[in-house]
Amino acid sequence: MNKVRTIDDVIINVTRIIIDELMIEDVTPETFDPEMDLVDEVGIDSMDLATVALVIQDEYGIRIDEDDYPKLTNVRLIAEYINNKL
């Protein structure tokens, strides 16, 4: 049976991946603002984004194009991108 994923589920999971992979402290998936700009406000860079993208690919079985990175600037946009690919 296909598991139904709401956008909120995906947001929480993507946030968890980001927090775990980038070892971000003092924040939980529930308190992380999904609209926050990952580059300008969180301070992550292209290597971090690539790491997150690789883990997301594993978890969701999707392919993320390198050219799409610049568009994935916050958790909500990443979650929507994933949902469109599922």
Place this chain on the structure above:
Amino acid sequence: MQTHWKFSDILSDPVIRSRWQRVKKYFFLRESTYDMTNRCNIRCEGCYFYEGDKQFVTGNNDPDAWQELMVREKERGITFVVLAGAEPALVPELLQTCYREIPLGAIASNGLKFIPEGVGYRIHISVWGNDRTSQAVRRADHMLEKQIKNYKDDPRAVFVYTFTGSNIDEIRDVAPILAENGCRFTFNMFSAPVGYDGDLRHNRQTLAKTREIMLEMLETYPEHLLFSHYNILAHTHEMALHDLFQCSYPRMNPHEDVGLGKTFRQYRADLTWDRSAACCVPDTDCADCRHYAAGSAVVTARLFRHAIDPETFKAWLDYVDTYLAVWVMGYEKGENLSLKFVDPPSRT
């Protein structure tokens, strides 16, 4: 045989995972480069600095201005400085000023003038062949002897041998001298400045010959040579770095959202910068760029592309491990994980 590898599958190999975790700690590095002065104590054929108009700016020699610049750079997230052109050793006070504000970085020097020990950056000492060739191309006598005298046993020093189209065999003269003196070294490839068509430029034959001799050196001097099979492949490929990996420096990268396209600046000696000209070796012909500094960023940035199977990922890890050992004080190179030539992955 497994044809599709998940990232977690690749990382399930404990050797790969351990190296990945080691290099990943350095993802915080954000680089910019700075021409420190217009002056140099020698004049080399094919020098990138004396191409284009950056050599004509009025150099800013005011330590306060440099300190203010470094503070601003730190504020915008720069964590690693590359101090280059023309000869940084001629302005030691400015180097010290930069070091006080941003303590991670590297200096590109010809090694003829000792940089005070208080400047704790990596120092790259450029070697362009044996002494006869240095005399001809750089107009400097007994260059290697002077460089070694200044930097033997200096933990900051990495000697950078640049292969030109006409000095390939001379590494067989130079490498034993460096090794006997306990000097670590790495390789660079001469990358022609725009419009340069002299004898130093590489062609298909010299690239192939350089690859062969680099491999010989890697096997002969594993303790002293900081390099890997993937370094050899990437820098002697008939396709230059941009065509192979798509250069991520602003000069060739229109994206300003993330990565080098967003943060990298190349400051001239008057402390101005120009995004359209910004890369690690300005005025180099991008179609011929195999420069070690370029590769250090361009290949490293392509993590995503290399995480396709264990062998390709190991090759990439070796490259990053080499890059960190060459550029970052305190990082010691591990053993290479990939002992064969792996094709650079195409863009998918």
